[in-house]
Amino acid sequence: MNKTLQNDLLIRAALSQSTERPPVWMMRQAGRFMPEYWEIKNKYSFLEMCKTPEIAADVTMLPVDLLDIDAAILFSDILVTGEAMGGELSFEQGVGPRFSNPIRTQADVDRLETDCVDKLRYVADAIRVIQERLAGRIPLIGFAGAPFTILSYLVEGGSSKDFKRTKLLLNNEPALAHQLLQKIADVTINYLNMQIDAGVNAVQLFDSWALALSWNDYRDFSHYYNKYILANIKRTVPVISFCKGSSVFAPMMADANPDVISIDWNADLKNVKQILPAGVAVQGNLDPFVLYADKSVIEDKILQLFERMRGENGFIFNLGHGIMPDIPFDNVKHAINVVKRFRY
Structure with missing residues (x-):
C-alpha cells in the first residue's frame, strides 16, 4: 500500500511507524473557508455535490491543490447512511441538516432499511474519480458517521443543543435504541467496506456527538457499536476513530482496536498517547480557534505541540x-506550511 503512494507519511504515522515530520490534514479541509468551495456550492445543493462523483471529486481536490496537505478526505457527509436507510434528508442554509421524518416509535425503526448500500454507490464512484485525479500523490481517507451520532440526528430530526429526545430514548426505551443502533452499525460496516473496496487508503469513524453522553452511556450506546464496526470491516487500511469527548473516552476507544485515535483539544496529547496501548497512534489536537489568531501565534502553538510530541511515533x-x-484561508495555509517545514 505504501509503495503506491508518493507521500505515505499519513499511512506510516497511522501505523505508528517513524516519520520525518508529522503528516498534516484537517477535518473539514474541503469546506466553507475556501472561496473556491463557494464557487461550486453556489451552483449546486449540498446533496447534489455529495451525490455527483465529479463534483465530489472537485471539492475533495481543493485542499490538495490549494493547501498541499498530506492526505485528502472524501467530500461527503456522515448523514448519507441515515438517508440511505430511509431518512428524508435535506440541508437548509443557516439551519443545517434536517430529517423530516424523525424516528419516534418502534414502527419508525422497523421501516428503516439495512440492505441499502447500493443507494450509496455514488460514494464508491466518487472515490474512483478522486483516486484517478490523485494518481498516487497522497492517501485518500474515507469515512462514516458512528451509530450513536447518526441515531441522534435521526431521532432529533436534525442538530440538537441538548439531545433531549435522544436521551429520553436511551433512558426510557433502551431496547429500541439498541435495535436502531444495530441497524445503523450493520449499514456502516457495509458502507465502509464498500469504500475500502473502491480504493480509499484509510477510513475515519466520526462520532461527532459522543460528548453528550455519560461514561456508562458512551460505553453501552456508542463504544459497543463502534467496536462491533471495527471488528467487522476489512482491516486492510488504517482506521482512525474520532469523537468529540475523545480526551475523556480515549482509553475506552482504544478497546475497539483502532489504529489511530483523534483527540480533541481538551487534553495534553502526549499524556493521552502514553496511557494508550503501544501501537495506537494519535491524531490532533490543535484548537481550531487558534487559526483565527496572528500567524506568529499559530506557528508558536503548532511548534509547542510538536516539541511536546517529539520522540513519539504515531x-x-x-x-x-x-x-x-470564517477562518482566513491564508491562516490555514500558513499552519500547513509550518507543519511541512518542521523536521524532528
Whole structure:
C-alpha cells in the first residue's frame, strides 16, 4: 500500500511507524473557508455535490491543490447512511441538516432499511474519480458517521443543543435504541467496506456527538457499536476513530482496536498517547480557534505541540475538530506550511 503512494507519511504515522515530520490534514479541509468551495456550492445543493462523483471529486481536490496537505478526505457527509436507510434528508442554509421524518416509535425503526448500500454507490464512484485525479500523490481517507451520532440526528430530526429526545430514548426505551443502533452499525460496516473496496487508503469513524453522553452511556450506546464496526470491516487500511469527548473516552476507544485515535483539544496529547496501548497512534489536537489568531501565534502553538510530541511515533497533526467557515484561508495555509517545514 505504501509503495503506491508518493507521500505515505499519513499511512506510516497511522501505523505508528517513524516519520520525518508529522503528516498534516484537517477535518473539514474541503469546506466553507475556501472561496473556491463557494464557487461550486453556489451552483449546486449540498446533496447534489455529495451525490455527483465529479463534483465530489472537485471539492475533495481543493485542499490538495490549494493547501498541499498530506492526505485528502472524501467530500461527503456522515448523514448519507441515515438517508440511505430511509431518512428524508435535506440541508437548509443557516439551519443545517434536517430529517423530516424523525424516528419516534418502534414502527419508525422497523421501516428503516439495512440492505441499502447500493443507494450509496455514488460514494464508491466518487472515490474512483478522486483516486484517478490523485494518481498516487497522497492517501485518500474515507469515512462514516458512528451509530450513536447518526441515531441522534435521526431521532432529533436534525442538530440538537441538548439531545433531549435522544436521551429520553436511551433512558426510557433502551431496547429500541439498541435495535436502531444495530441497524445503523450493520449499514456502516457495509458502507465502509464498500469504500475500502473502491480504493480509499484509510477510513475515519466520526462520532461527532459522543460528548453528550455519560461514561456508562458512551460505553453501552456508542463504544459497543463502534467496536462491533471495527471488528467487522476489512482491516486492510488504517482506521482512525474520532469523537468529540475523545480526551475523556480515549482509553475506552482504544478497546475497539483502532489504529489511530483523534483527540480533541481538551487534553495534553502526549499524556493521552502514553496511557494508550503501544501501537495506537494519535491524531490532533490543535484548537481550531487558534487559526483565527496572528500567524506568529499559530506557528508558536503548532511548534509547542510538536516539541511536546517529539520522540513519539504515531502522531498525525490535525485540529481537535473541524475548521470553522470564517477562518482566513491564508491562516490555514500558513499552519500547513509550518507543519511541512518542521523536521524532528
